[in-house]
Amino acid sequence: MPGIMIRMPRLSASTELPADVAASGYDRALLKPGILHIGLGAFHRAHQAVYTDAALAAEFGDWGIVGVSLRSVDIVRDLAAQDGVYSVVASSAAGDRAQVVGSVIRGLSGTEDQAEILALLADPTIRIVTITVTEKAYGIDPVSGGLDRNHPSVKADLADPTSPTGVIGYLVEGFSRRHAAGLPPFTVLCCDNLPTNGRIVRKLVIEMAGAGDPALANWIAGQGAFPSSMVDRIVPATTDVTRGLAEKLIGAEDRLALSTEPFMQWVVEDHFLAGRPKWEAGGALFVDDVEPYEKMKLRLLNGSHSLVAYLGQLKDLTFVRDVMAVPEYRALVRRHMAEAVKTLDPVPGIDLDGYMDQLIERFENPTIAHKTQQIAMDGTQKLPQRIFAGAVEALANGGDASSAAYVVALWIAYVRKAAEINDPRATELKAAAAGMTADDPSAPFFAIAGLFPQALTENGAWRARVNAELEKL
Ligand code: CS2
Numbered sequence: 020m021p022g023i024m025i026r027m028p029r030l031s032a033s034t035e036l037p038a039d040v041a042a043s044g045y046d047r048a049l050l051k052p053g054i055l056h057i058g059l060g061a062f063h064r065a066h067q068a069v070y071t072d073a074a075l076a077a078e079f080g081d082w083g084i085v086g087v088s089l090r091s092v093d094i095v096r097d098l099a100a101q102d103g104v105y106s107v108v109a110s111s112a113a114g115d116r117a118q119v120v121g122s123v124i125r126g127l128s129g130t131e132d133q134a135e136i137l138a139l140l141a142d143p144t145i146r147i148v149t150i151t152v153t154e155k156a157y158g159i160d161p162v163s164g165g166l167d168r169n170h171p172s173v174k175a176d177l178a179d180p181t182s183p184t185g186v187i188g189y190l191v192e193g194f195s196r197r198h199a200a201g202l203p204p205f206t207v208l209c210c211d212n213l214p215t216n217g218r219i220v221r222k223l224v225i226e227m228a229g230a231g232d233p234a235l236a237n238w239i240a241g242q243g244a245f246p247s248s249m250v251d252r253i254v255p256a257t258t259d260v261t262r263g264l265a266e267k268l269i270g271a272e273d274r275l276a277l278s279t280e281p282f283m284q285w286v287v288e289d290h291f292l293a294g295r296p297k298w299e300a301g302g303a304l305f306v307d308d309v310e311p312y313e314k315m316k317l318r319l320l321n322g323s324h325s326l327v328a329y330l331g332q333l334k335d336l337t338f339v340r341d342v343m344a345v346p347e348y349r350a351l352v353r354r355h356m357a358e359a360v361k362t363l364d365p366v367p368g369i370d371l372d373g374y375m376d377q378l379i380e381r382f383e384n385p386t387i388a389h390k391t392q393q394i395a396m397d398g399t400q401k402l403p404q405r406i407f408a409g410a411v412e413a414l415a416n417g418g419d420a421s422s423a424a425y426v427v428a429l430w431i432a433y434v435r436k437a438a439e440i441n442d443p444r445a446t447e448l449k450a451a452a453a454g455m456t457a458d459d460p461s462a463p464f465f466a467i468a469g470l471f472p473q474a475l476t477e478n479g480a481w482r483a484r485v486n487a488e489l490e491k492l
Contacts, residue, residue: 030271055136074296092128098123107120148205148207247309286306287306318362361416399448406426408472435455
């Protein structure tokens with residue numbers, strides 16, 4: 020009947036799914052919480068929650084996820100309206116595959132459910148706290164690597180630790196309650212794109228705990244576990260197109276639907292205090308040292324992604340796949356990878372040439388609408404580990420780090436061009452752009468406190484390269 024819109028029923032635990040949609044292979048009604056996850060965004064729902072779904076199907080246990088969104092209330096309401104279930108559609112040129120994920124039991128919001136979140140953190144049934152809050156949410160001081168005491172939530176949580184607002188504050192208050200109750204700590208598993216992410220979070224937590232209670236800090240340092248992990252899956256922000264496709268595939272309306280690629284990877288240090296789900300059932304790899312995998316992913320995938328993002332923004336190309344479709348730009352991505360790979364040590368079990376070929380294919384995926392604008396945000400939080408660290412090593416090894424210089428030039432040109440910058444240091448960036456001069460245009464950016472490592476700031480030849488690239492742009 021043309022003109023008449025039929026409204027689909029909302030997805031819920033009782034939706035009868037079409038036969039080709041994968042559903043959770045376990046009885047959700049029996050699922051009890053064991054994991055508290057902080058940062059209930061698209062990435063977590065298409066990554067750790069999917070692995071946990073596979074783990075529960077392979078070996079059922081009390082490992083349901085309670086998801087916390089520190090700021091958003093909407094997502095918590097949407098989850099409640101759908102009994103916690105939502106769909107993930109993995110797409111490539113070969114087609115679409117939908118699954119409905121059941122590992123998330125429910126959501127809580129930092130703005131409305133603080134007391135309940137803290138009660139769960141103190142509850143011994145929660146044995147693992149996983150985190151995806153993005154780089155900027157931790158409040159890392161770029162100079163010291165410790166807490167940035169001017170970061171809004173760090174400042175608030177140091178002043179009022181029993182009523183936390185940020186991720187580190189919640190962890191510290193959770194540990195504090197367990198310590199006071201004579202309970203063992205939970206394991207903290209960071210899943211953000213930071214190198215040695217477990218060690219970083221451990222350091223921040225111990226520093227914040229020590230500010231108010233040195234005995235608590237000692238207890239966390241002695242008893243706590245903060246394994247590092249490398250996470251990977253390209254998950255664009257959900258749009259109406261995503262929701263429309265999911266609705267067609269699952270036959271129900273899903274406000275939380277996600278679109279992603281078939282590929283996913285998770286490499287985890289196997290150091291858990293009180294067990295863990297059988298995540299290897301979903302393909303997770305457990306290793307003693309995650310660092311080589313993190314470096315590989317940050318420098319090859321995320322570094323190239325930033326290049327593509329700033330180039331796309333400068334050339335008015337909306338999606339990653341649009342940039343990759345221009346042969347000249349794809350060659351620049353290849354060149355960047357060729358430079359970055361020289362800074363890597365061998366990665367156990369990984370063929371780096373194959374890994375890079377696969378990255379090119381993933382970026383080219385014609386069914387994934389990943390906005391260059393989304394990746395371009397938070398450059399000050401991303402470029403240090405994606406671009407600067409590799410450049411320092413390349414230069415120390417006698418390389419010229421010319422592609423790294425090119426990415427920095429693209430970023431500066433983007434900052435200069437963009438009407439609005441989404442970055443916690445946006446004000447400083449816009450001031451730097453306003454202070455650019457003809458003879459040394461990048462200078463105001465190199466002067467931003469704690470942003471570039473000293474080895475780059477002091478390298479006149481490399482800075483001249485950045486300027487030369489800027490001029491060409
Ligand atoms: C991207 C990442 O937004 C970004 O900065 O580079 O989110 C990237 O898509 C993921 O790390 C892939 O695993």
